Amino acid sequence: MAALKLYGHPMSSCTARVMICLVEKNVEFELVHVDPFSGQHKSPDFLTKNPFGLIPVLEDGDFVIIESRAITEYICKKYAGNGTEDLLRSDDLRQSTRVRAWVEVESHCFQPVMSPIIYQSYVVPLMRSTPDEKAIEDSLEKLRKVLDIYEARLGETKYLAGDAFSLADLHHLPYMFFFTKIERISGPVLEERPRVKAWWEEISSRAAFKEVSKGMKLEK
Amino acid sequence: MAALKLYGHPMSSCTARVMICLVEKNVEFELVHVDPFSGQHKSPDFLTKNPFGLIPVLEDGDFVIIESRAITEYICKKYAGNGTEDLLRSDDLRQSTRVRAWVEVESHCFQPVMSPIIYQSYVVPLMRSTPDEKAIEDSLEKLRKVLDIYEARLGETKYLAGDAFSLADLHHLPYMFFFTKIERISGPVLEERPRVKAWWEEISSRAAFKEVSKGMKLEK
Numbered sequence: 417m418a419a420l421k422l423y424g425h426p427m428s429s430c431t432a433r434v435m436i437c438l439v440e441k442n443v444e445f446e447l448v449h450v451d452p453f454s455g456q457h458k459s460p461d462f463l464t465k466n467p468f469g470l471i472p473v474l475e476d477g478d479f480v481i482i483e484s485r486a487i488t489e490y491i492c493k494k495y496a497g498n499g500t501e502d503l504l505r506s507d508d509l510r511q512s513t514r515v516r517a518w519v520e521v522e523s524h525c526f527q528p529v530m531s532p533i534i535y536q537s538y539v540v541p542l543m544r545s546t547p548d549e550k551a552i553e554d555s556l557e558k559l560r561k562v563l564d565i566y567e568a569r570l571g572e573t574k575y576l577a578g579d580a581f582s583l584a585d586l587h588h589l590p591y592m593f594f595f596t597k598i599e600r601i602s603g604p605v606l607e608e609r610p611r612v613k614a615w616w617e618e619i620s621s622r623a624a625f626k627e628v629s630k631g632m633k634l635e636k
Numbered sequence: 637m638a639a640l641k642l643y644g645h646p647m648s649s650c651t652a653r654v655m656i657c658l659v660e661k662n663v664e665f666e667l668v669h670v671d672p673f674s675g676q677h678k679s680p681d682f683l684t685k686n687p688f689g690l691i692p693v694l695e696d697g698d699f700v701i702i703e704s705r706a707i708t709e710y711i712c713k714k715y716a717g718n719g720t721e722d723l724l725r726s727d728d729l730r731q732s733t734r735v736r737a738w739v740e741v742e743s744h745c746f747q748p749v750m751s752p753i754i755y756q757s758y759v760v761p762l763m764r765s766t767p768d769e770k771a772i773e774d775s776l777e778k779l780r781k782v783l784d785i786y787e788a789r790l791g792e793t794k795y796l797a798g799d800a801f802s803l804a805d806l807h808h809l810p811y812m813f814f815f816t817k818i819e820r821i822s823g824p825v826l827e828e829r830p831r832v833k834a835w836w837e838e839i840s841s842r843a844a845f846k847e848v849s850k851g852m853k854l855e856k
Binding site: 468482483485493516517519521523567569590 | 687689690699705709710711729730732735737738739744783788
């Protein structure tokens with residue numbers, strides 16, 4: 417039995433974010449399926465783990481952790497000696513601060529503009545409704561501006577927070593994966609930004625992501 | 637001349653968040669005013685500091701840091717021995733993870749529902765427009781649910797991440813401050829949640845916050 421239990425669902429971007437981190441750090445875990453489409457994340461049992469009713473939740477024995485970006489940091493710290501070397505760059509304050517800043521950029525600049533595109537393109541059709549093309553276009557316009565800044569940044573450093581792969585890059589993987597699957601939208605966006613495209617090809621070719629992404633299907 | 641330069645504006649919640657942290661840690665700094673109402677945060681000069689055009693930015697010599705929640709963590713780590721004792725609980729992995737998780741809760745559960753209330757109540761009138769009362773009520777309904785969870789949490793521990801004041805509490809101060817100033821809305825919300833009210837009264841009575849909040853006025 418694995419020591420760690422991850423409650424979530426592989427089609428949830430936040431769950432996938434944690435799974436990729438666990439595999440990068442070579443940490444054994446058990447995925448306990450909590451299906452958001454059947455409302456399991458709002459069941460009384462799950463609410464005792466996370467009162468906000470959000471997946472994922474990590475259980476390490478009697479220690480329960482909520483919020484995907486706090487969970488990945490916990491994994492990196494607890495399993496510092498395992499798998500991929502320090503994704504937080506903890507040994508150097510300036511480097512670790514750059515990682516932390518780009519983790520925040522993902523949270524506050526990238527995710528809010530990417531999220532409506534993914535929601536409208538995948539979740540709305542699953543609910544047998546029609547995607548709001550105007551909402552997609554509005555978000556896409558903002559996303560292009562954000563990715564223009566990424567394009568410039570990736571001309572200075574190989575990865576977002578410096579010349580080594582870090583948690584900041586890893587956190588982008590799930591949403592970028594779903595985005596690149598919508599080729600009619602993502603194709604032109606990436607063609608116009610060759611460094612973002614090369615960065616995506618680089619980070620998505622890592623073994624940990626390839627393993628986790630096999631199970632990432634936005635379908636019921 | 638102070639070693640640290642903080643580019644921002646005291647009426648910006650994100651700038652105030654960093655200022656409160658600097659004062660808690662007893663760190664001298666110079667506030668360089670960047671006025672978002674006159675568009676200074678989108679000037680070519682400021683965009684060289686933060687290409688996303690967002691305040692605040694911290695300059696520590698030649699080291700430039702963006703994103704308020706990354707800046708506060710940097711301050712706590714660099715000035716670990718100064719002022720208020722460790723706001724990150726770095727010595728204990730479980731405690732520091734709880735702080736990190738509640739920092740994320742502020743980012744992803746609290747701030748997104750509080751932000752439209754503050755925007756409609758303060759910023760829209762400043763732009764000589766009429767607040768969208770429906771938008772306020774919609775956000776308020778979500779905020780009540782979030783604060784119900786805080787109410788339960790504050791029955792288990794004195795502060796959000798444990799029995800000591802931490803960065804997780806501190807990050808809530810600016811938005812809570814502006815919210816509590818709208819008494820017709822915040823009055824009933826806090827009366828119905830006595831532990832949240834007591835927590836707010838406790839954290840807002842700290843000397844660092846009292847000093848910074850004197851300059852927090854949402855007006856042109």
